[in-house]
Amino acid sequence: MQMTSDLMTIRQMCDAFDVTPRTLRFYEAKELLFPQRDGTRRLFTRRDRARLTLILRGKRFGFSLEDIRQILDLYDRDGSNHAQTLRTYELAQARLAQMEAQRAELDVAIAELRVELDAGGAMIAGLRRAAE
Template identity: 75%
Template sequence: MTSDVMTIREMCDAYDVTPRTLRFYESKELLFPIRDGTRRLFTRRDRARLKLILRGKRFGFSLEEIRQLLDLYDRDGSQELQLARTYQVAQQRLEQMERQRAELDEAIAELKDQLAWGEEALAAFRRAAAE
């Protein structure tokens, strides 16, 4: 509450990102810090956007997808349409993630099989060595 805006370093500390990342996000039009001369000052709006960006990344959205969703909210169309669109995109992403999990589970099961096989082979070696 000391002030309404934050410097790049304060942002980095607060959100655990590097300056490079913030500048990169600005260049990609994900953030729009105002300028004090040459320096960036990040507003509440930027902070809200950054939170959404980081959350989106955890969900596996690409920065481009995130940008499109954020733009949706900037163009200030119907709140309901924005929400519906976001909901739809999120649902698709969820499906992707569940497919990913299925594949991962399959691979894990297969790898466990292989490990069991290897364990047995190693046991055979040990038996042979024991005599």
């Protein structure tokens, strides 16, 4: 139970999250992650891992890294500059509405694709019978 097991190397991160080193360095360059340094080497903290989880999730919904960065900032606010905090808050709110709309559409799309698949399945069954 060493405290240091809190810190992970770039390779451990890659294995754990199934990303490439390049991706992690890229995210650091874009200020999405803030790994500590042991000399020149990166050491990723628990905070980095939490953020990476959110980043990867966000990506699956088609959000840009820049969008994600702004939303992540919501998690780190100290409440100093009102204006920016408020702006970020509103941005996240808009995003939420957008996600709910997306979910509704996703439901429709899923239903539609199901219908198509049923039709396709029947057709294929037909082809199979015809092939005998």
